[in-house]
Amino acid sequence: MTANPKLFFDEMRGLTGEVLPHYKPFVDWVEKLPAEYLVQKRQEADVLFQRVGITFAVYGEDAGTERLIPFDIVPRIIPAADWRQLERGLAQRVRALNLFLRDIYNEQGILKDGIIPARKVLENAQYRSVMQGLRVPGDTYAHIAGVDVVRAGAGEFYVLEDNLRVPSGVSYMLENRKMMMRLFPEVFGRNEVAPIDHYPDLLLDTLRQVAPAGVSDPVVALLTPGSYNSAYFEHTFLAQQMGIELVEGQDLIVRDETVYMRTTRGPKRVDVIYRRVDDDFLDPQVFRPDSLLGVPGLFSAYRAGRVTLANAIGTGVADDKSMYPHVPEMIQYYLGEKPILNNVPTWQLRKKEDLTYVVERLHELVVKEVHGSGGYGMLVGPASTMAQRAEFRERIVANPEKYIAQPTLALSTCPTYVESGVAPRHVDLRPFVLSGKEVRMVPGGLTRVALKEGSLVVNSSQGGGTKDTWVLER
Amino acid sequence: MLSRTANDLYWMSRHTERAENTARMLDVTYRMSLLPYRVMEPGEKWAEPWALPLIISGLATSYYQRYSELSPENVLRFMVLDASNPNSIYASLQLARENARAQRGAITIEMWETLNQTWLEMRGKQFADITARGVSEFFDWVKDRSHLFRGVTFGTMIRDEGYSYIRLGTFLERADNTARILDAKYHTLLPSVDDVGGAVDYYQWSALLRSVSAFSSYRKIYRDVITPLRVAELLILRDDVPRSLHHCMNAIYEILQGLCEEHQLEPERLAGEIHAQLHYGKTERIFKVGLHEYLMAFLASSGALDVEINKHFLVPTYA
Numbered sequence: 001m002t003a004n005p006k007l008f009f010d011e012m013r014g015l016t017g018e019v020l021p022h023y024k025p026f027v028d029w030v031e032k033l034p035a036e037y038l039v040q041k042r043q044e045a046d047v048l049f050q051r052v053g054i055t056f057a058v059y060g061e062d063a064g065t066e067r068l069i070p071f072d073i074v075p076r077i078i079p080a081a082d083w084r085q086l087e088r089g090l091a092q093r094v095r096a097l098n099l100f101l102r103d104i105y106n107e108q109g110i111l112k113d114g115i116i117p118a119r120k121v122l123e124n125a126q127y128r129s130v131m132q133g134l135r136v137p138g139d140t141y142a143h144i145a146g147v148d149v150v151r152a153g154a155g156e157f158y159v160l161e162d163n164l165r166v167p168s169g170v171s172y173m174l175e176n177r178k179m180m181m182r183l184f185p186e187v188f189g190r191n192e193v194a195p196i197d198h199y200p201d202l203l204l205d206t207l208r209q210v211a212p213a214g215v216s217d218p219v220v221a222l223l224t225p226g227s228y229n230s231a232y233f234e235h236t237f238l239a240q241q242m243g244i245e246l247v248e249g250q251d252l253i254v255r256d257e258t259v260y261m262r263t264t265r266g267p268k269r270v271d272v273i274y275r276r277v278d279d280d281f282l283d284p285q286v287f288r289p290d291s292l293l294g295v296p297g298l299f300s301a302y303r304a305g306r307v308t309l310a311n312a313i314g315t316g317v318a319d320d321k322s323m324y325p326h327v328p329e330m331i332q333y334y335l336g337e338k339p340i341l342n343n344v345p346t347w348q349l350r351k352k353e354d355l356t357y358v359v360e361r362l363h364e365l366v367v368k369e370v371h372g373s374g375g376y377g378m379l380v381g382p383a384s385t386m387a388q389r390a391e392f393r394e395r396i397v398a399n400p401e402k403y404i405a406q407p408t409l410a411l412s413t414c415p416t417y418v419e420s421g422v423a424p425r426h427v428d429l430r431p432f433v434l435s436g437k438e439v440r441m442v443p444g445g446l447t448r449v450a451l452k453e454g455s456l457v458v459n460s461s462q463g464g465g466t467k468d469t470w471v472l473e474r
Numbered sequence: 475m476l477s478r479t480a481n482d483l484y485w486m487s488r489h490t491e492r493a494e495n496t497a498r499m500l501d502v503t504y505r506m507s508l509l510p511y512r513v514m515e516p517g518e519k520w521a522e523p524w525a526l527p528l529i530i531s532g533l534a535t536s537y538y539q540r541y542s543e544l545s546p547e548n549v550l551r552f553m554v555l556d557a558s559n560p561n562s563i564y565a566s567l568q569l570a571r572e573n574a575r576a577q578r579g580a581i582t583i584e585m586w587e588t589l590n591q592t593w594l595e596m597r598g599k600q601f602a603d604i605t606a607r608g609v610s611e612f613f614d615w616v617k618d619r620s621h622l623f624r625g626v627t628f629g630t631m632i633r634d635e636g637y638s639y640i641r642l643g644t645f646l647e648r649a650d651n652t653a654r655i656l657d658a659k660y661h662t663l664l665p666s667v668d669d670v671g672g673a674v675d676y677y678q679w680s681a682l683l684r685s686v687s688a689f690s691s692y693r694k695i696y697r698d699v700i701t702p703l704r705v706a707e708l709l710i711l712r713d714d715v716p717r718s719l720h721h722c723m724n725a726i727y728e729i730l731q732g733l734c735e736e737h738q739l740e741p742e743r744l745a746g747e748i749h750a751q752l753h754y755g756k757t758e759r760i761f762k763v764g765l766h767e768y769l770m771a772f773l774a775s776s777g778a779l780d781v782e783i784n785k786h787f788l789v790p791t792y793a
Contacts, residue, residue, distance in 0.1 A: 050594065051587050051590060051591055051594075227572070227575060227576045232575075233578075236575075236576075236577075236578035236579045237578070237579075239579040240578060240579035240580075245476055245479075246476075246479075246577075246579045247476060248478065250478070251476050251477070251478050261476055262476065262477045262478070262790060263475055263476055263477060264475050264476075264477055264480045264635060264639075264733070264787040264788075264790075265475075266790075
């Protein structure tokens with residue numbers, strides 16, 4: 001196993017090349033295995049994933065195309081102390097983001113105090129004016145957050161993105177663990193790996209905690225766009241794990257500001273909807289009128305406080321890339337605390353001086369669309385061609401407010417099984433943070449890995465894979 | 475339970491059962507085609523054995539839209555691999571898997587894995603794979619996968635409402651198929667009374683019995699020669715033969731009593747009515763009415779039952 005100690009922090013070997021203590025038991029175990037053993041286990045994993053049907057649909061290809069996300073059998077291991085710091089940082093961040101959402105949809109203190117320019121929030125495409133003054137149970141907006149974290153430099157954590165709309169990937173986190181335990185049961189005996197399989201219980205508990213006032217035994221349902229959605233596997237998986245109904249828009253009706261599902265025994269009331277449908281498609285009477293995925297009248301029931309939506313409508317304004325640079329200020333403003341996790345320095349190209357700086361240095365920066373996601377519409381400077389940079393420069397100059405830029409982080413690497421053997425590949429981490437009456441999370445998250453050598457793009461739609469993530473108990 | 479879920483589960487098992495029945499039907503056709511046979515009216519294509527599966531499934535018209543010649547290979551291609559024929563084995567297994575995929579949360583992991591695996595294997599099959607070692611081996615595979623799915627369902631699924639809809643789909647599809655197969659044999663292949671009791675007659679009836687896995691049951695029950703009257707009794711009126719109309723209606727009536735609970739709903743009443751006719755029926759009366767007429771009346775009422783089940787449970791019209 002070779003690392004690249006000069007350039008990147010490696011999860012297994014740090015910067016020096018020496019195997020770090022938390023990887024020791026694993027490495028000792030692997031080194032005793034015959035080489036064919038891992039090859040065989042890898043094939044076994046492929047067969048199992050195919051049979052279980054853990055797939056995702058890829059947009060832009062033939063409708064209904066399903067693909068497997070490559071699964072890597074080398075785990076990403078996080079020492080207990082690192083996780084404790086990360087956990088505190090994540091909880092702090094999500095708490096501040098929820099306070100921010102409550103604030104801007106009500107008193108707007110942070111805008112009045114001039115911490116964030118009001119225009120930037122109120123004119124943001126993700127700001128939902130219909131939410132103004134509407135109170136939600138427990139003042140919680142982002143019940144489920146998938147915060148993308150990377151390690152860079154000497155292993156410091158940086159937050160890349162706060163995903164507060166309908167973050168996905170948690171099913172892969174859970175299935176990867178199940179797969180590792182199925183393939184290598186013996187290795188779990190040598191490592192004290194913190195369990196994560198209670199995530200669905202925590203999620204259900206969180207959803208029940210935020211039921212409308214006065215509902216004692218809330219009925220929770222998961223709203224999916226349907227079986228052709230790229231994350232449909234996850235929707236069915238979570239509904240099954242929580243023992244709740246998986247509903248589509250056509251299964252719900254609204255009568256007297258109350259939401260019901262169509263069941264074989266007549267209409268049944270629904271109190272909490274874990275919705276995996278974007279804001280725009282939720283209710284054709286309020287948002288996009290052409291949406292067939294939503295439920296006419298849903299918003300009226302929501303406004304009347306007769307149903308809880310998780311996440312709330314309008315959370316996108318807080319995870320927007322143009323709002324990202326302000327999160328440290330939010331933490332300071334609402335909690336009076338210093339941010340525990342780093343933000344990546346960000347140039348906002350709507351600012352003239354930032355734009356001038358960035359267009360000169362496209363070859364060394366990462367440029368992202370403010371509203372983009374999934375790794376689409378971004379430029380990774382060091383990996384780009386001259387032609388790509390020229391094309392991007394034109395796009396940026398034409399619409400500077402649509403872009404931000406960040407330094408290319410030296411993302412940490414993790415040993416990964418590739419064609420040529422085990423080699424370091426860049427990874428990120430998406431822990432899932434749950435907010436109900438309190439903020440909770442299971443130790444770990446989804447580790448995504450860029451399988452192409454040198455690539456920094458970990459998105460599954462762009463050739464990324466996943467790994468099991470082990471947080472050690474001590 | 476969500477109506478859409480119930481609907482998907484119902485169709486998941488119907489499609490699985492349909493794939494199995496199509497395999498059974500094609501298998502019996504194949505076996506019959508190896509025997510000498512009488513053509514009812516020489517020159518009429520539909521009277522040949524390979525027309526039988528098309529007639530039974532009501533697909534002759536759409537077959538002739540695609541193929542000009544009636545040939546074993548064409549019929550096999552059409553009924554096994556043709557994705558555009560919604561009743562082909564290929565399409566049935568695909569639809570069953572799609573229904574299951576949509577309802578993964580409502581079924582067990584083992585059930586899903588079984589249907590998904592079946593579909594993945596089916597998807598990889600070429601015509602040459604199916605005929606390579608004789609078509610019967612392929613048909614056995616389809617039956618095995620269906621048996622496996624039913625067994626996995628029986629052995630792993632919670633006995634909830636969803637289980638009831640799965641069984642409902644199985645038995646409605648099976649009853650429908652048994653009625654069709656019996657009718658086709660009786661009316662298409664054996665018009666002449668002179669043939670009754672002959673060797674051809676014997677082989678055809680025994681092939682039919684084998685196609686519904688009832689040959690040894692027949693032997694066990696009658697210990698005598700095969701006669702149309704007894705075959706009809708076996709496959710219509712006996713309640714201990716798992717593919718008979720009576721057995722299927724027993725199950726359907728019982729399931730619907732459970733689903734309708736104390737409410738007096740039309741599906742339960744109609745199922746009770748059909749069931750009573752089988753329960754108190756007599757073979758002599760069936761032949762007096764005419765077997766064909768009797769079976770057509772049965773298919774009409776089971777179709778009506780399907781409509782009522784849809785209206786009350788699967789695709790409710792309220793609001």
